[in-house]
Structures are given as C-alpha cells and as structure tokens.
Amino acid sequence: MFKKIVLLLITGVSVTSMGIAGCTTQQQDLEAQAKPPTLTGQTEAPAATTQPQERPGDVPYVPTPQPVVDAMLQVAKVGKNDVLYDLGSGDGRIVITAAQKYGTRGVGIDIDPERIQEANANAQKAGVTDRAQFRQQDLFKTDLSQATVITLYLLPEVNQKLRPELLKLKPGTRIVSHAFDMGDWQPQQTLQVDGKTIYYWVVPKEVPANLR
Numbered sequence: 001m002f003k004k005i006v007l008l009l010i011t012g013v014s015v016t017s018m019g020i021a022g023c024t025t026q027q028q029d030l031e032a033q034a035k036p037p038t039l040t041g042q043t044e045a046p047a048a049t050t051q052p053q054e055r056p057g058d059v060p061y062v063p064t065p066q067p068v069v070d071a072m073l074q075v076a077k078v079g080k081n082d083v084l085y086d087l088g089s090g091d092g093r094i095v096i097t098a099a100q101k102y103g104t105r106g107v108g109i110d111i112d113p114e115r116i117q118e119a120n121a122n123a124q125k126a127g128v129t130d131r132a133q134f135r136q137q138d139l140f141k142t143d144l145s146q147a148t149v150i151t152l153y154l155l156p157e158v159n160q161k162l163r164p165e166l167l168k169l170k171p172g173t174r175i176v177s178h179a180f181d182m183g184d185w186q187p188q189q190t191l192q193v194d195g196k197t198i199y200y201w202v203v204p205k206e207v208p209a210n211l212r
C-alpha cells in the first residue's frame with residue numbers, strides 16, 4: 001500500500017512539472033513571436049532565417065566598389081541618428097560600412113537568401129550586428145516609413161518603378177543611387193567616383209505634379 005502511494009505521488013509530480021515546463025516554453029515562444037524586431041539592443045547576429053527565394057530578383061548581384069560606398073555615405077551625410085535602408089543589399093557592404101564608420105542603424109533588404117546569409121555573416125565579422133539587420137524581402141513590398149536615408153544600386157526601370165513610393169516618404173528623406181538616375185526627378189547633386197556616377201536627392205515637401 002505504502003509503495004502504491006509513493007508511486008502515485010511520484011507520477012503526479014512528474015506530470016505537473018512537465019505541464020509547467022511545457023507552458024513556460026510555449027509562453028517564451030509566444031513572447032518571442034510577439035516582440036517586434038528591434039535594431040537597438042540587438043547583441044547577437046540573428047539566426048539564419050532565410051526561406052527559398054519567392055521569385056527571381058529584378059537586378060543581378062553586382063557589388064558597389066568600396067570607394068563608391070564611402071562616397072555615397074558621405075554625400076548623404078549619414079550619422080548615428082539615421083536609419084538607412086539599402087534596397088537590394090547584396091553582401092551588406094553599404095549598411096555595414098555605415099554602421100562601422102558612422103554608428104548608423106541600417107536595414108538591408110534582399111530577395112536572395114544567399115545574399116542575406118552572406119550579409120549576416122559579414123555583419124557578424126564586422127561586429128555591427130547591434131546596428132545592422134538584413135531581411136529577406138522584396139524591396140517593392142518593404143515598409144520604408146522608418147528610413148531617413150535610402151541607398152540604391154538597381155536598374156533604371158527599377159528606380160522608375162520605385163520613384164512614386166520614394167516620393168511618398170517623409171520630406172527630408174535622403175536618397176542615394178549608384179549608377180542610375182530617376183528620370184524626370186532631377187538630383188540635387190551628382191558626383192563621379194572612380195568612373196562611377198552617384199546621384200543624390202532629398203524628398204521634397206511638395207511633390208511636383210509631373211512626378212506624381
């Protein structure tokens with residue numbers, strides 16, 4: 001009889017603790033899911049959360065030479081209070097350089113999972129994972145409302161398609177493009193670096209009728 005009671009007690013305790021452990025794990029998972037991604041306070045590189053590529057990209061991968069990256073960041077006068085979005089971020093060099101040199105928080109968007117993995121590895125090597133995030137996303141479906149600076153190295157037709165969305169951003173948002181312009185939207189500045197052209201615009205308060 002005594003043996004039976006002890007056995008019953010042990011079984012009861014084990015079932016209860018499994019229940020508690022299960023609840024705690026589930027609660028932690030839900031908390032993690034509910035937490036919005038943050039750029040501040042992130043201390044480790046995010047786990048590789050890439051998925052198969054949803055569709056072919058609109059632009060092939062060609063990296064911007066480092067002197068051109070440096071000049072793009074200089075012309076936009078990026079600083080530690082900026083939030084930079086690189087649309088089609090490749091190996092992450094623009095976001096990572098901005099984080100390293102100027103303490104800028106940045107988000108790189110790329111449709112290609114290989115590029116995202118490469119950029120995450122590069123951010124980790126550079127020690128800037130607290131300021132640099134990379135997201136596997138279609139740039140046309142990305143919310144850009146938090147950006148104060150946007151960098152591009154795309155193609156003329158992609159810039160044209162993106163233009164109405166860029167003109168809807170907060171007035172004062174700076175946009176820098178390597179190699180390609182925005183058609184009728186005249187740049188505020190154009191510069192040449194190592195034979196490459198860099199274009200610089202600032203989103204105006206009033207969008208001219210011909211650009212709407």
Ligand SMILES: C[S@@+](CC[C@H](N)C(=O)[O-])C[C@H]1O[C@@H](n2cnc3c(N)ncnc32)[C@H](O)[C@@H]1O
Nearest residue numbers: 057058059062063064088090110111138139153
């Ligand atoms: C010319 S590379 C520029 C890379 C980087 N910004 C740089 O300047 O070194 C263009 C990048 O855009 C990405 N891309 C193409 N279409 C895209 C789309 N619809 N959404 C997000 N990324 C895209 C490609 O995978 C590629 O990495």
